[in-house]
Amino acid sequence: MIRNLQGKKVLMRVDFNVPLNSNNEITDDTRIIKALPTILHVLHEGGAVILLSHLGRPLKKLNSDGSINKEKFSLKHLRFRLSDLLEREVKFADDTVGPNAFDLANSLKSGEVLLLENTRFFKEESAGDIEFAAKLAKLADCYINDAFGTAHRAHASTTTVARFFEPEDRCFGYLIEKEIKYADRVLHSPERPFTAILGGAKVSDKIQLIDRLIEIANHILIGGGMSYTFIKAMGGKIGNSLVEDEQLDLALELLAKAKEMNVDLIIPEDTIAGDAFSENAESQIFDSYRIEDGWMGLDIGEKAIEKYRQLIMSSRTILWNGPLGVFEFPKFANGTMAVAKAVADATSKGAFSLIGGGDSVSAINKSGLSDRVSFISTGGGAMLEYLEGKPLPGIKAILDKS
Ligand code: AMP
Numbered sequence: 246m247i248r249n250l251q252g253k254k255v256l257m258r259v260d261f262n263v264p265l266n267s268n269n270e271i272t273d274d275t276r277i278i279k280a281l282p283t284i285l286h287v288l289h290e291g292g293a294v295i296l297l298s299h300l301g302r303p304l305k306k307l308n309s310d311g312s313i314n315k316e317k318f319s320l321k322h323l324r325f326r327l328s329d330l331l332e333r334e335v336k337f338a339d340d341t342v343g344p345n346a347f348d349l350a351n352s353l354k355s356g357e358v359l360l361l362e363n364t365r366f367f368k369e370e371s372a373g374d375i376e377f378a379a380k381l382a383k384l385a386d387c388y389i390n391d392a393f394g395t396a397h398r399a400h401a402s403t404t405t406v407a408r409f410f411e412p413e414d415r416c417f418g419y420l421i422e423k424e425i426k427y428a429d430r431v432l433h434s435p436e437r438p439f440t441a442i443l444g445g446a447k448v449s450d451k452i453q454l455i456d457r458l459i460e461i462a463n464h465i466l467i468g469g470g471m472s473y474t475f476i477k478a479m480g481g482k483i484g485n486s487l488v489e490d491e492q493l494d495l496a497l498e499l500l501a502k503a504k505e506m507n508v509d510l511i512i513p514e515d516t517i518a519g520d521a522f523s524e525n526a527e528s529q530i531f532d533s534y535r536i537e538d539g540w541m542g543l544d545i546g547e548k549a550i551e552k553y554r555q556l557i558m559s560s561r562t563i564l565w566n567g568p569l570g571v572f573e574f575p576k577f578a579n580g581t582m583a584v585a586k587a588v589a590d591a592t593s594k595g596a597f598s599l600i601g602g603g604d605s606v607s608a609i610n611k612s613g614l615s616d617r618v619s620f621i622s623t624g625g626g627a628m629l630e631y632l633e634g635k636p637l638p639g640i641k642a643i644l645d646k647s
Pocket residue numbers: 444445446447450468469470471487542543544566567568569570571572573602604605
């Protein structure tokens with residue numbers, strides 16, 4: 246954290262990309278809550294905070310006349326909720342880097358908070374534009390990045406802006422610090438046995454993660470749609486299940502690498518299949534290697550659940566990314582919910598559990614067990630890239646000493 250914040254103006258990139266309903270009311274304020282510790286720290290130390298964030302994708306969802314829907318994507322909808330949470334007035338600059346923002350920032354006093362309008366109203370933001378970043382930097386004395394969810398984007402407000410501040414005047418906020426600390430714990434010093442649970446739709450999205458985890462984990466439990474690419478590659482019959490034919494060779498390579506490294510890469514033994522991709526589909530249980538035509542695997546079966554539970558319960562470190570089935574349909578949510586329960590139970594027994602990735606986060610929230618796991622990441626894509634070992638531009642920009 247930056248030392249001596251008394252009297253300083255801090256430009257703070259947060260992730261306030263919260264869901265709004267059709268009346269522009271916040272339906273889930275988790276992201277605002279997660280940003281509070283860093284904001285409050287700066288205020289308590291005598292600093293003033295200038296908050297900047299994106300909200301949605303306004304330039305991708307333009308009005309029919311090509312203009313930006315400034316009402317729908319405005320951060321002004323967050324102002325009063327934020328004000329309640331911080332127990333103080335929140336000023337708002339509707340022009341982000343325009344004259345209003347400059348005047349308000351100029352007159353900002355210790356303990357005060359200014360919220361800037363959506364950074365993505367400007368195409369310069371996603372382009373990482375240097376002049377736009379310079380204008381943002383002019384508003385403040387220091388820069389804190391606490392937006393882990395966008396740390397994998399080389400945008401002006403997440404990355405370029407950092408170079409305008411001396412290394413001692415820029416840092417991560419507490420949220421990013423925590424995300425990195427826990428991801429590093431899993432990747433670099435896991436207590437063993439270390440079990441990774443990987444689900445989701447496609448192998449192609451998770452290849453790099455599986456490849457890296459084979460070098461780190463003791464067990465890798467596969468679930469979800471990607472199981473069937475592995476099963477087909479091994480000669481199984483998968484009926485109408487999701488498959489990526491162009492990844493079959495790669496699936497075999499991953500299996501071979503796991504064997505060579507003495508890692509258990511486990512494919513679900515049985516499958517609950519549906520006769521359609523629908524929540525009202527008829528369902529039937531199959532041996533995962535003998536799924537009949539007309540049926541598609543939509544969840545893991547009881548035998549797989551039992552085996553996965555045992556391995557999870559005997560683990561000391563657990564990483565979970567991606568649902569084990571189509572958990573959005575209650576009929577096919579069993580495997581995902583059972584795994585959520587096993588992860589929570591293992592955590593109660595002293596294991597460290599990290600839930601990283603968008604859909605496993607919604608699954609754990611849906612299961613009602615979110616307060617029984619060690620850490621739930623706020624960054625879907627960012628966490629995936631960090632776990633894969635890719636450098637995140639937002640992280641690098643803070644750490645660069647040049
Ligand atoms: P991902 O974003 O790759 O983690 O994938 C998450 C999505 O995978 C969820 O929306 C699930 O419904 C979907 N999914 C999980 N299992 C299956 C399956 N067996 N068949 C099709 N889609 C699945």
